[in-house]
Every structure is written in structure tokens, then in C-alpha cells.
Amino acid sequence: MLRFGTFELDLDRAELREAGGAVIKLRPKTFALLQFFAGNANRLLTKQELMSAVWPNVHVGEDSLFQAIREIRTALGDKDRQVVKSVSGRGYLFEAEIEATGARAPRSAPPAAPTATPPAEEASPAAKPSGARHWLLMTRRPALAISTVLCLAVGVAVAAPILVRRLYVPEMQTITVVPFEARTADPATAPMAANITDRLTDGLSKIGNIRVLAPQDELRTASGSTAPSTNTDFIVRGELQRNRDKWDVQARLIDANGQVQWSGGYSVPAEAMDERLQQSRLTAGIGNLLALRINALTHARLSSPESKIVVEQATAFLNQTNKERFAVAQDLLEKAHAEKPNDVDIAAALSAHLMRGVATVWYPVSENDAIEQRAKGLLDKAVKQEPNYIPVLQAYCRLLQTINEFAETLVACQNALRFDPWDGLVMFQIGMAQFRLGRFEDALATFERADTIDTPQVSRWTWPLGAGAALVFMGRYEEALPWLRQSIAVTPGTGRTHLLIAAALEALGRHDEARDYVAQAMKLRPGSNGENIGLPTKNQSPRYMASADKVRDLLITAGLPPK
Template identity: 25%
Template sequence: MALRIGNSVLDIERGTLRRDGEIVPVRPKTFELLAFLVRNPGRVLSKDELFEAVWPNTIVSEDSLTQCIRDVRRCIGDETQSLVLTVPRRGYMFQAAEAGPPISQPPAAVAAEARRAAEPMVAILPFRVDPADAKAKPLFDGAVEEITNALSYFKTIAVLARHSAFALAEHSAQDISATAGRLGADYVAEGSVESAEDGYSAHVKLTETASGCRVWAQTFAFRTNEIFAFQKIVAQRIATALVANIESAAMRRAPPAPAANVEAYFHILRGIALLRSYGEGVNEEARQHFVKALERDPGSGLAHAYLALADLIIGRYSAAPRAVLDEARDRALHATALSPDEARCHRILAVTLLYRGRDEYDAAEKHFARALDLNPYDADTLAQTGFFQVLQGNGEAGLALLDQAVQLNPMHPAWYYFDRGEALLVLGRYREAAASFSCLPRKNAWHWARLAACHALGGDIDRARACVREGRQLDSALTVEDIVADFHLRRPEDGERLRSGLERAGWDDTGMVGP
């Protein structure tokens, strides 16, 4: 179970804290103190009790407790001290009245099965580079992404998703192992880079999380244009260090190179980063980077695939003109022809087919399956395949895949909340669906419509109508028919359930909100 604290969500079991839908890096002692406060709401906790709970058998000063309380308040946005109260000369109290209802998390059986299937798990942290070298940071961030992707080809290894690994790296060195353990990472790979006259020297090491023992370390010297060979060999050496004889079994299919030209690769990296962000014009800017990548390397399947995805996003998926949908599909098909063993190309092709309509679902299913076969531990592929299963009416199977994706990428991007909300809505778990949709950091009218339907179907008409008002302010012309059509569900009864929820919430097509 997770608990809502103001605009934050504390997941005690997973050891994570999210605020406004985004992960908040938390020091281990700060997390332990916050969890203890939340478990004891409405009760004054003495300093001695807090010392015993967080620092057992350890002598620490009151300054340590004061600093930790300050960190707790900062992490949950409690600048006014209305959630964590100071009780003069007595201690501290967590204000229970501000906490929301528990949020159900994935079933334990599903999570346990996903964890068993994913062992051992390794987190690839961003390399430490010379800040004076402007090219080194994006180049080696990209190298980490490609090493993460390449490691996923070894089907007996799970890799913590890049987004989560980079958030993990925000912790200080002494906190990384503890945080990695809470996220389920059995091993941590990290490296440091020094610039040479015509290239780089990189020292990479692999450490076991539980014991802190170094499993493997090696120094590599290479020219800049040899970055792709460096990525491949690091992935192989990590896999070999983790699992005996895995290399010969898994390298039957060699990982694809991302692009033949380093400058083109820089543009691909920048474009992908922009697509993962939020803000005015970021998708259009990302598209320009993919265009520049193709100008430098027309044979890059990955650049073609991401350009197709950018066009699909800019066109607003299924709402895009038919010509845009056709061009995105054709470009994604070209990408798979150029890079037939690149899982991301197949995943993006599946997405373009998905939004062309139900007639393309069979073809989309084949390419989702191909992407998973090529890269079975890619969190984004698992999540989008799960979403596709939901649209097919397979709610339980889809939710299980989405839960596995969340486990592999606990610090996941915000769109996971939308896809998981859709699954829960299809399954009739309306309160959980509403909780998931609520975590979206930026809600458009379509999001508010789903929230309204969930609250109405769950019996909370007042909250449903409040959501209708929010949605109507953003798009007064949005109709019930538009919203139901956007659901893309194969089973008519699922669309009718959404329609019923919208009608109960008072979302009528006149633009007025019911009494």
C-alpha cells in the first residue's frame, strides 16, 4: 500500500516518494523517519522514540534529528509545517488529517513473479565526466542508455530502466547502495571518464548492492568514433561477470548499433531526451533533432523510428490526419527494415499501427511481440504492450505487464500512470484508476474526462463534477463521443461503461456541467 501525503505519494514497500507525479530523491534516514511518522499519525512522538526508531543503538546529536525533519518537510513540500508539526519541548507529530486514502499497489503475487523473472537486476548509473568537456556528458549519457539496452538482450538479466538509474545517481555516494537495494537492484555499475588527446579513458566497475563487494572492474581506452564498440563490450563484460556462460548463449543476436555517425547519434540522444520531457514546443524541437540526425546518417533506423513517433505525438496520436498516420507507419516500417533487430523500432511501429485503428491491431500485436522477444526487460515495451492488451479487453494480462514495467522502472515517466489508469478502469477498479490518473503532472481535458468517469462510477459524484469543470475549462467543445472514441477499446461494453460514467458525472455535449 502507498499513502497520499498532501500532493505526495509515499510507497513504503517500494521505498519511493513521488510528488506531483515525479520521483523525489530521498536519503535513507530521511525515508525511515518519514515512514515512521506516517505509521504513527496523530500522536506526539518524542525525540527519544524517534532516535530509537531511526538510529537504533547509535549515538547521534539532536542536530541530526532536526536536519532529518527539515529534509522530510522539504521532500513532501511541507514548507508551512502543516503536515509534520513541531510540538515544543515534546517532539513531533504527523498530521493525519492531511493524508489521503491508501492507494492500492500491484498484487504481491504479480510483483513477486515479475521479480523472480527479472533476477539478477543491475542498475547502470551515469558516468562521471569532466564538466569542462561539453560533448562528454551527452555522449556518455547515451552510452549508458545503449549499455542498458544491450544488457537487456541477455534474457537472464534485468536492467533497471535508465530513468530510474539516473534518478538513483542523484543520491550521494554513501546512499546509493541503500537506495539501489530498495529499488530492487542487486548490482550497480558505475564509471568515470577522462578525456584523452583523441578520445577517452573510462574506468567501469560493478558492485554487489548487498555486500558492497566489487564484482568486476576494467579500464577502457578508445577513440571517440569507437564509442559503439565500447558500449557493446561493456555490456558483454557486465553480463559475463553476473552470469556464468551467459555470453555465448545471448550473443546469438548481436545488439544493433544506434547510428553510424557520432554527430547523428548526438541528435538522436537530444531528440529522445526532449520527447521524454514536458513543456511548450519540446516535441517539435525533438523532431528537428531527428531530422538533423537523418541528414547526417540517412540509414539510421532508430532516427527514422523516433521521427515517426515524434510526428505521431505532435499529431496527437489517433487524432492526427490520416496522411500523418500513413507517413508515420511507412517511416516506422522503413526503420524496421533498416534495423530489423532493434526492439525500439518494432515497438514504435506497433504504436503507429495501434493508433491507425482496430483494423491494424493484429499487425500491432506482432510487432509488440517482436519487440519483447528482442528486449524482454525493456520497461517501456512492457508498459505499451500491457496497454495494448488492455485495449484488446485483456485487462488482467495488461495490468500484469504494466506492473512488471513499473517494477523494472519504479521512477518511470508520467505516461505510465495513464496506461495503468486505463487498465484499472477497464477492470472496474475505479478508485485505483482515479488514483493513477491523479498522478499525471499535467492533465489535459481528456485526462480530466477519465478522472470524472472514474469518480462517477466509483460513486463520488461531487469529485466527478469538479473534474468535469476542470476539463471543460480546457476544452469546452470536447464531446462524450470524442472521449469514448479516444478509448480505442475493442469490446463495445468497455466504451459504454466509460460513456455511462461521463453521463453520471454530468459531461454533456452542451458544454454545461450538471447540477
């Protein structure tokens, strides 16, 4: 519950209420915009930032934004525009003191970085009567104001650790995308290269702290090399070629001095998928890695090579994961964290790893609370150092979804996508939050969207599992099976996918096959029964719970022990 002025914003019910409890009706998008404003109170928000947050991946005109703002002002009685303020030529400012109250008060999550805030500005936490702080509700203040707040807060033991937080606002960087070269002399390669260039430009333009210049052929010199413009910090250039059975794309990030700051490549089958899917996955394959590198370059500190190696090694063990490989990965991260307790990359990776173990039930259930607290503690420390760093944002997104804070998950994960719009794992977390809120159709669309980008590689089993689960819960059993088998083909390690397949097969009358899958699941998850296979029930919707009960009954019929 968020309170400001005489109003209450109920995130669970998606309602705006007056002090007396009367509900003020708002359209869903208008409510989403108000929630985003409240979560970023007293911070300048550009039109692009608002539109990307409320209408992600949907091309809408500014009229939609203006209408929603008018509706918010009307609902708040803000005729003089003293709450939702227009800042000429820059955007909007929601000026209000926000108070998070009640049992469902939002948990800590990293703040969104402004798209057009000068580097000299820093963030100052908004006070709550309890002394707690909420990262989604931080306000922006000049450095002098932060110093004043810090002075006033001396001696306040609860608030002090957060008030001394150094929030770094990455500098706005300009990136020029040069048209990708077609290296194969056939009619299909040049149009494909042009489409990848356009998709990459569109994706980069969604990143909050960079400004993207559209592709310009004149930036290419007569020799074919790229001549950096004096008005750009980085140039992205690349090449596409078609081999016998695959498309190969290569890309580089070049700074204003002509130094290559990043290079990478990606391949997709040339015949096994349609052209639009090829374009999407080729773009995402390089876009995801490029976004991570841009985020690191515009950040306060770069990752150490040693930390990067440890994280990559741990990630490698999660491909074709099982409980044993998971334990090896954790051992690598634990040792690295013991040696470098202040390393943000290792702390974020370890926190994400711990929450992955909770989600896959690879820790004793009795230890989950302690593990969740440890994961949160690691992130609390990491976010003080690097609040807008992609690995930290990803880990917080995962944490909130795993501990069933679904409304907060949606906000935190959308914030993560503002820095990497090609992060399929973050989309999976969004889909799971929608799924457990009973929004099965929205969840399926989100999982399908993640599948179209199919990155990062370590998470390729998650969105097929999510799509299959959503279809099972909607009773679309035949459609669910290909998705679930796709997930098992990547990693069979959790057993949860086997149980969903078993439920679908049982519902389709294929009883012997269903029993076989239950038996396979029991080998992977010994001790499973009808009482312990479900996800934690906190904050789950009635629609989800009813469907989960039906799936459990199908599994018991297929041979799962009831207790």
C-alpha cells in the first residue's frame, strides 16, 4: 500500500482510494502510470521513459500518455498541476511524499535510473515514519540536499546504513549504430542485415541511460571502415553472412578513440525457423551481450577479469543443470565471495544462485527463510555500491518473484529491462509473477516473447517451462506438451517439468505415459507428494490456486502419493 497526500494506492487490488476509502476508478494503463510515478516520486521522468514503462514494446503515440496524465490529474484533483508537474522540454515530475504501509508494503528494490539526469545529481531516500527505506520510492536530490539529509540523520541507527548509500547515476552516453554489412552476395542477406540493424537500434533506444543515433550510411568511409563522429561516444558496427545452414552475425562496440570495447557473434539456423524469428534471435544474441557491456562501461566500476571468470564458470555449470552441478557452481561462488566480499558481480551472482536453489527446491524447505535473508543481505550491500548495475537488477528481480512479492516483481523486473531489453530471464520472472497472479494469458504472451529472443543461454529451459505451465493451467494440454518437452531437452534436472507433462498426459487420457513421467519426477525429486509439490501460496490468486488444485488431483490420479 502506498500513501501520498489524502490518497492510497493499493497495489494488490490495483485501486486508487480516497482517505475515506472511496475507490477512484482508473483505466489499467492509467493506474500503471500512476504506480510508476509513485515508485519514482520527485524524480524527473522523460516521456520516453514513461511510455516505455507503461507501454513496453508497444508503439503508441504521445496522445496515449497525455490522456493518462489528464486522467491522473483529474483523479487527484490536481487542477493546478502541483502534483503531476510538467517540466518544459524534459518530461514530468510527480511531487509527493510517498509512504509505504501495511503488510504488503513494497520490499526493497533498486531504483530506476533517469534517462536525462545530469551526472551531478544523486538519489536521496524518501523518509518513512518507520525509518525503513524503499528503493523503488527514492527521490532525486542535488548533492547538497543529500549532505543535509545525511547530517540530519546522524544518530538514527536504523536509517544510517541506507542514508550513506552512494547512488551512482550513469552518465548519458551517445551511441551510433552503423548499418550492418551484408557479407554474402545473395538477395536475402542485405535485407536481413538491414532488419537486424533496425531491430538493434530500436532495442538500444529503450536503454535508460544512453542516447541512440539512427543508422547513417554517410558515417562509413570510402574504405568501408567506420569513422567515429565527434558527437558520439560509441559506434556499433557489424556484419552478417549466410553459410550453408546458418546465419552468422558479428558486432563490435568502438569508442571515440577507435578502440574496440566489445566484440561478439551469434548464429541461428538458416532453415529451421521463420525469417522474423531469425531476425529476433540474431538481434537479441548480440544485443544482450552489448547491453551488458554498455552498462558496465557507463558504470562506476568495471568488473575485474577474475570475477568475470568465476561468474562465467559458475554459469557454465548451470547449463544442463542438475543438483550436483548446481552444488559445484555454488561452491565456486562461495569461495570467490569469501575471498572478495565486496565484489558486486560475485555477490549478485551468489544471491541469484541462492534464489535459483530455493525456486528449484534444491535446499531443504526448512532453510528457505535463512537463505532468502542471506540473498537479500548480499543484494542490500551490492545495491549500495551499484544500484543501476544489470546483475544487481536481475538478482533483485529474481528475489522478489521467488519470495512471492509479485506486484513489486513487475516493477523491479521492468526496471531491469530498461537496461537490457533482451533479457529473457527477467521476462521469465515477469511471466511467473503474472502466472501466479492468475493472469495466465498475459504470462503466456510474456513467455512466448522471451522465446523469440532466446537469450541468455543459461535460461533457455525456463520460458518453455513457463509457457507449458500456463497452458496446462488453462486446460490447453495438447499445446503444452511441445513446450514442456522443449524445456526438458535443455535440462531435465528439476523434475517439475516432468510433473506438468504427467498432468497434461493424464488429462488427455494417456494414463500409462503419465505414470511414467510421475516415476521419473519422483527419481529427481524424492519424497514428492500432493502436499509439497506446489509453490508457496503467499499472494497467489484464487484463479491460480484453483488451477493448481486441479493439476495436483491429476497427478495423484497418475500415481503421485497424496501425502
